[in-house]
Amino acid sequence: MSQKVAFITGITGQDGAYLSEFLLKKGYKVHGLKRRSSMFNTDRIDHLYEDPHVENRNLVLHYGDMTDSTNLIRLIQEIQPDEIYNLAAMSHVHVSFETPEYTGNADGLGTLRILDAVRLLGLEKKTRIYQASTSELYGKVQEVPQSETTPFYPRSPYAVAKMYAYWITVNYREAYGMYACNGILFNHESPIRGETFVTRKITRATSRIALGLQDKFYLGNLDAQRDWGHAKDYVRMMWMILQAEEAEDWVIATGKTTPVREFVRMAFAEVGIELEFKGTGVDEKAFVKACNNPEFQLEIGKEVLAVDPAYFRPTEVELLIGDASKAKTKLGWECKYDLKDLVKDMMQSDVKLMQKDQFLKDGGYKIMNYYE
Ligand code: NDP
Ligand code: GDR
Known part of the structure; x- marks a missing residue:
């Protein structure tokens, strides 16, 4: 062939x-x-x-x-x-x-x-x-x-x-x-997700905060809910879609949805940091409630996240949750990664990446602060 x-x-x-x-x-x-x-x-x-x-x-x-x-x-x-x-x-x-x-x-x-x-x-x-x-x-x-x-x-x-x-x-x-x-x-993420999408912004900032490279970070709408999958699972489906006998349109999703706030909590939990969210709307903030990882010296009560309305969109998409039944039945779609696996994969990769910055900082080099 x-x-x-x-x-x-x-x-x-x-x-x-x-x-x-x-x-x-x-x-x-x-x-x-x-x-x-x-x-x-x-x-x-x-x-x-x-x-x-x-x-x-x-x-x-x-x-x-x-x-x-x-x-x-x-x-x-x-x-x-x-x-x-x-x-x-x-x-x-x-x-x-x-x-x-x-x-x-x-x-x-x-x-x-x-x-x-x-x-x-x-x-x-x-x-x-x-x-x-x-x-x-x-x-x-x-x-x-x-x-x-x-x-x-x-x-x-x-x-x-x-x-x-x-x-x-x-x-x-x-x-x-x-x-x-x-x-x-539907949304799919990974360790190589663009740095300004919300999941990667969170995993990068969490890693930097845990390592003492950054104090806090800012997000927009913490209530938005997304159906997040792993990009590796989704590219396999792109190929499967083109191998189907008939040309059709297909929804690919995990069928589960999660608020942005919960993604933040999961990212911090991955490195042993428990958060407490206080306030609502533009006044909402997150503080360190417990730090169970001896590698990180975070003070209890430290503010690590605040809302900045600059990240609000003129019109927002509040809730996405996909029904991929058609792809499951006709193409055999299944995802290998769940959200916990995804967060773990992203956090492991970003902690490693930020350790490089820490090494440079310790060596006296100037490192970038990431606020976008
Ligand atoms: P990325 O933003 O990571 O990649 C976009 C790619 O398009 C980059 O290679 C970029 O090049 C290239 N590009 C942008 N503008 C142009 C242009 N004018 N001419 C040529 N190339 C261009 O996106 P993803 O990989 O996450 O997404 C892939 C596609 O899937 C996109 O169309 C996206 O809209 C869509 N999509 C993504 C989802 C997701 O959750 N990731 C969900 C649903 C759809 P460069 O590297 O130079 O910037
Ligand atoms: P989205 O992804 O708009 O769904 O588009 P993004 O990660 O940008 O936003 C998801 C949700 O998080 C809220 N949010 C923030 N978003 C960003 N980027 N930065 C922030 O600081 C922030 N704070 C809260 C957003 O308001 C939103 O509700 C992605 C892209 O990959 C598209 O190309 C793709 O088509 C869709 O997913 C499916």
């Missing part, structure tokens, strides 16, 4: 990194789209890197951008992919309120550019397309749990752009008989 060829946009992101590792292990040749940046931006896939001077590499990176049609058409023509995973996006919901036009262009029209390139090049019957859709489409709660039949009500420029991407994927499937699918994935 000839080697399968995949093209991943967003290969330098969290999911792109795990997916490329997964596909390479399966024997795929993987092509990835990366943006030109003034600094190296391939940290997450450096362990997969192959010397460009070696022939027959299995991982090949190409410069490009979701806003550049001619670039995407040329690359797809050159690569002739069996599968495209369209993961590239301006993926931060809060930032999308600051950059709504760009977000619409990259996340919404960017998806059209991929679909239309495949059509223009006559690859409709060869190339299968996975579109990274999102639980943010559900936005304002219409029903819980949310499934493939729940109506959409997007609550941010990001979600509105992703809604365009969702429907243009369905439309190209119906209009041109293309194998194009939406994976409606």
Whole structure:
């Protein structure tokens, strides 16, 4: 059988990194789209890197951008992919309120550019397309749990752009008989999650506070509830979605939801620190109630978390909980990690990472304070 060829946009992101590792292990040749940046931006896939001077590499990176049609058409023509995973996006919901036009262009029209390139090049019957859709489409709660039949009500420029991407994927499937699918994935996290998403912000800050590198940190809405899974489980599903006989749209979720506040509690508990939350709304704070880890010298009663309204969103998504019954029944979806495993994995990794900072600080070097 000839080697399968995949093209991943967003290969330098969290999911792109795990997916490329997964596909390479399966024997795929993987092509990835990366943006030109003034600094190296391939940290997450450096362990997969192959010397460009070696022939027959299995991982090949190409410069490009979701806003550049001619670039995407040329690359797809050159690569002739069996599968495209369209993961590239301006993926931060809060930032999308600051950059709504760009977000619409990259996340919404960017998806059209991929679909239309495949059509223009006559690859409709060869190339299968996975579109990274999102639980943010559900936005304002219409029903819980949310499934493939729940109506959409997007609550941010990001979600509105992703809604365009969702429907243009369905439309190209119906209009041109293309194998194009939406994976409606609920939040998924990992040790390589972007540092400004809430879970990673919490695990990084918790590790720094435990190690004495930082006193406290700030969050926004502690009441928001999310259905959090592990990215490793979710990229496996992206692949399974494209192996299904029929092109369809799929919800992928754990079916459990947890408030942001509880995630904070779990992260601190992972390093033996018990918290007490006091106050409500913008006045809510968290204090150290007990420190059961002799490695950390935290004073009881120390304030470690406060709310900063700067992190509130103009319109918020309060509650997400997914119903992945369809994927469970038809694709055999199951997750290997539960939330406790996820928090543990993230905390172990961030404590190690912050120990490096501690080493530098002890050596007299200046280290960054992270407040974003
Ligand atoms: P990340 O933010 O970690 O990665 C996004 C990727 O897209 C990066 O490689 C980024 O490049 C790239 N990118 C951004 N803008 C452009 C552009 N204009 N042109 C080319 N590449 C671009 O996201 P995740 O890995 O977490 O998510 C992957 C996809 O899944 C995204 O589309 C996201 O919206 C969606 N999604 C994510 C969920 C989650 O919980 N993680 C849940 C549901 C959907 P660079 O590294 O240079 O910034
Ligand atoms: P989300 O993820 O918006 O669900 O989008 P994020 O982690 O940014 O927010 C989750 C919830 O936490 C609340 N929150 C904070 N969020 C951030 N980032 N920073 C804070 O300080 C903070 N304090 C509270 C937020 O208000 C929100 O309710 C993610 C992205 O990966 C999207 O690309 C993806 O589509 C969805 O998940 C599913």
